[in-house]
Amino acid sequence: MSLCVLDEDKFHLCCQLLLQLSEQLGDGWSWEGGQEGYLRKTALRSVVIDSSSVWDYEGEGADTSCPSRSEQQEGEQEQAAVDASADTDSIKGDMEDEDEDDGVCVASAGSSQLLQYEYHILHSCSYSTPVLYYRACTQEGRSLSLEEVWSSVHPNYRLRLQNSPLNTITLQVAPSAGSAFLHASPLQDGGVHASGAAGGSGPTQAGELRVVVAQCGGSCGGAGRPSEVLHPAAPCGPPRQHRARLTPPPVSVSITVEPPCTEAASLIRPSEAEGGLCARVLHGSDCQDPQTDPNPHLL
Amino acid sequence: MADDKDVLRDVWFGRIPTCFLLNQDEVTEREAEPYYLLLPRVSYLTLVTDKVKKHFHKVIRTDDAEEMWFEYEGTPLKWHYPIGVLFDLHASNTVLPWSITVHFKNFPERDLLHCPSHSVIEAHFMSSIKEADALKHKSQVVNDMQKKDHKQLWMGLQNDKFDQFWAMNRKLMEYPTEDGGFRFIPFRIYQTLSDRPFIQKQFRPVSPEGHVHTLGDLLKEVYPVALPNEGGPKRFQVVIHGIEPLLETPLQWLSEHLSHPDSFLHICVIPVPSD
Numbered sequence: 001m002s003l004c005v006l007d008e009d010k011f012h013l014c015c016q017l018l019l020q021l022s023e024q025l026g027d028g029w030s031w032e033g034g035q036e037g038y039l040r041k042t043a044l045r046s047v048v049i050d051s052s053s054v055w056d057y058e059g060e061g062a063d064t065s066c067p068s069r070s071e072q073q074e075g076e077q078e079q080a081a082v083d084a085s086a087d088t089d090s091i092k093g094d095m096e097d098e099d100e101d102d103g104v105c106v107a108s109a110g111s112s113q114l115l116q117y118e119y120h121i122l123h124s125c126s127y128s129t130p131v132l133y134y135r136a137c138t139q140e141g142r143s144l145s146l147e148e149v150w151s152s153v154h155p156n157y158r159l160r161l162q163n164s165p166l167n168t169i170t171l172q173v174a175p176s177a178g179s180a181f182l183h184a185s186p187l188q189d190g191g192v193h194a195s196g197a198a199g200g201s202g203p204t205q206a207g208e209l210r211v212v213v214a215q216c217g218g219s220c221g222g223a224g225r226p227s228e229v230l231h232p233a234a235p236c237g238p239p240r241q242h243r244a245r246l247t248p249p250p251v252s253v254s255i256t257v258e259p260p261c262t263e264a265a266s267l268i269r270p271s272e273a274e275g276g277l278c279a280r281v282l283h284g285s286d287c288q289d290p291q292t293d294p295n296p297h298l299l
Numbered sequence: 300m301a302d303d304k305d306v307l308r309d310v311w312f313g314r315i316p317t318c319f320l321l322n323q324d325e326v327t328e329r330e331a332e333p334y335y336l337l338l339p340r341v342s343y344l345t346l347v348t349d350k351v352k353k354h355f356h357k358v359i360r361t362d363d364a365e366e367m368w369f370e371y372e373g374t375p376l377k378w379h380y381p382i383g384v385l386f387d388l389h390a391s392n393t394v395l396p397w398s399i400t401v402h403f404k405n406f407p408e409r410d411l412l413h414c415p416s417h418s419v420i421e422a423h424f425m426s427s428i429k430e431a432d433a434l435k436h437k438s439q440v441v442n443d444m445q446k447k448d449h450k451q452l453w454m455g456l457q458n459d460k461f462d463q464f465w466a467m468n469r470k471l472m473e474y475p476t477e478d479g480g481f482r483f484i485p486f487r488i489y490q491t492l493s494d495r496p497f498i499q500k501q502f503r504p505v506s507p508e509g510h511v512h513t514l515g516d517l518l519k520e521v522y523p524v525a526l527p528n529e530g531g532p533k534r535f536q537v538v539i540h541g542i543e544p545l546l547e548t549p550l551q552w553l554s555e556h557l558s559h560p561d562s563f564l565h566i567c568v569i570p571v572p573s574d
Contacts, residue, residue, distance in 0.1 A: 125500055126430045126433050
């Protein structure tokens, strides 16, 4: 475990590097709150919130058919093992970047709605890792209920998560905002992290920590699964014009995705499911020039 | 001298006499009588107020009843803080019973979390225990527990079963003798006048030189304003479970004996009443 802890100073260094990359990419991350602050980003997204949503997969290695609920349940464990590296699931994303998505969510009932997402990434002193919080509100300022949040969770994960309260989305106070947040507790099932450790390229020696932030989704690989199963992660693509049409976000219920706290915890790897264009930050001597990074899909 | 284990029992069975009053703006079919309860300090408002809801549902139109929430002197009460913390923070030094206003409409989305069921409280509670164990034992104890063990902790709290809870919770309180305490002390310091909900940092029970850290050491490190100035008047009270422990009290002892069931030591820093 001690190999992968990230203290607050290193976290701030990572954030500075990430902000430099973000500026190059023009993807809108900023720093808020002074010395004990956090990374922040807002995005406007079109998302289908409907429990009867049917999922379609277009990514590599995934079946293009839509499994029934019972099949989903049966194949849950198997799917969970695959998901970490499979380029499969992501909710249909931002309107102007739909074609960049790796997967789409097709609604059999209900319709898509425009939601305001706000992402905060801050340092957790308890887990010594970065934590991702996010909130989703309608254009009218109404925050999504827990049920609606669950409706946007990938069906493959929904049952498993709901049956396991310790490992699921819970209500918390966000230290950054001091208000109501939902929080996805760390999972202990390896998932992304095990996969990342086994199959990752690039340096993995002691002390290295990769903070990977999907360009918009802010995915930290939290909770042992691709973050977009917990929230509709933004697709990746060219720099967007979100900020021009943002309205002030209402303070309301938010969602957090937190990396796990076990040994594998801090080695945060992106899965290809995150959709490609991500900003990656290495700290200390392991920092690499983004231009020469061996994982071009990360950048 | 009383056995230290008696302290655990005293903390667990701490109660606050409370009077619930229906908000005057609620439309009722007849006058709503107040409802009185002895609230357990270590529990959560929404976990122990089903009877309050039932009582007031009798007099308001069912169609008008939205999610119930509580307020004290204009402050919405966060159900996800332990009841004792809410009282110490907002209502210390006031006359008992604690008078809480009950609302069934205009839910303050900005201030409160929704609590549609007890399972939401359970998830919050277990999440806190897990976070605390990450600090105390690098999560090793809570991860070694089985699901039924987690359930035992929750059911112990939910059903107010001291023995059931502590049979399992004692595992979360163990540490190697040679270490002299937990890895870090899970604590949260609350202030009434702050944008930040609470202060939480890593703090060890023993210094690198082997000195036992006290409550005063903790405050000096993370919140020195709470300590009295040399020779100056006392400005703040440092309150845990309604009492002001001596600042010389070892932090490890406080963590083992005065933590809430969620494994955190909740410390309220409140202004000294001016009288």
